[in-house]
Amino acid sequence: MxxxxxxxxxxxxxxxxxxxxxxxxxxxxxxxxxxxxxxxxxxxxxxxxxxxxxxxxxxxxxxxxxxxxxxxxxxxxxxxxxxxxxxxxxxxxxxxxxxxxxxxANALEKIVVRKSNDIAEFLRAKIKDYSYEVFGVLFLNQANKINHFEIISSGGITGTVADPRIILKKALDADATSLVLCHNHPSGNLKPSQADEAITYKIKEAAKYFDIKVIDHIIVSEDGYYSFADEGCI
Structure with missing residues (x-):
């Protein structure tokens, strides 16, 4: 009972x-x-x-x-x-x-990218919750409006590999004239690694051959974001 x-x-x-x-x-x-x-x-x-x-x-x-x-x-x-x-x-x-x-979507609506904080919250909402590292790209048109965002690669807790050839092919397919690179740091540490700096330089130099600019690389975590452009590193 x-x-x-x-x-x-x-x-x-x-x-x-x-x-x-x-x-x-x-x-x-x-x-x-x-x-x-x-x-x-x-x-x-x-x-x-x-x-x-x-x-x-x-x-x-x-x-x-x-x-x-x-x-x-x-x-x-x-x-x-x-x-x-x-x-x-x-x-x-x-x-x-x-x-x-x-x-x-709310963060992205009608955004024209002029500075890092125009898109930082959008990127944090997209990728900060991953428990492993992911690498994404924002593809922008000539007016600096976002045409497309895509996660290009994913890896382990400590890193991921981004292939410049894949990124540039997608940029051409999206008719992008500029790019914003981004990835997350699951550890919460926002400081870029030597590998982060190296891949940024590699993609930036490769993009020049197609008249595509890499205007920033943003690292996000639960605690905030780091902008290569704001720090004068790009």
Whole structure:
């Protein structure tokens, strides 16, 4: 009898209508819901032991109750919680990625690149959460507006390799007249390495043969960004 009562009490269907996440959202709007309630809607249903909201709270704890930290977690991290299978983990990861893309799109809208901070927040939103290093390029047109952004390569925790031939081919395909190189430092250290300086010089010199300018190389991390142009290194 006690076991049956506990099972019933964990079911969201047995809650007051105003306390059910979906109904609450419909009546009061998204803003009225807590992070755990919003996550519970994605999870859809709980287990015999825990409601969807309780599972959502467990997931938030994985990210230290911080959505930015949550966005760095993998499917394997999510499925470490009993009651969160592959399908639920994929739904959560997809929602977090949509949030990341929305943030990046807002930062990118109608940007004309004149200085590093015009695009630094866009780049941070795009690549700072990777636990391994990735190398990306912004392809700009003659008016210095962004035509395209693409991650060119990815590597380990300590570095990645960027092939100038691939970058320049993509630049020509995108009709780019200038480029902004970028990569992340998962360690948080923003200081460029000798390898960072070498690849910047190599791509810059190669691009000259096609009348394409490399106007900056930006390193991003959770703590901010480093601009080669701002530091007079390009």
């Amino acid at each position: 006690i076991e049956n009562f506990n099972k019933a009490s964990t079911s969201i269907k047995n809650w007051a209508e105003d306390d059910r996440p979906r109904e609450k959202l419909a009546i009061k709007g998204c803003e009225a819901l807590s992070d755990s309630e919003l996550l519970a809607i994605l999870i859809n249903n709980g287990t015999k032991e825990k409601s969807a909201v309780e599972l959502a709270k467990d997931i938030l704890q994985l990210g230290s109750n911080n959505l930015n930290e949550l966005g760095k977690l993998s499917l394997k991290d999510f499925t470490s919680i009993k009651g969160i299978g592959q399908a639920k983990a994929i739904t959560i990861a997809a929602a977090l990625e949509l949030g990341r893309r929305r943030q990046a």
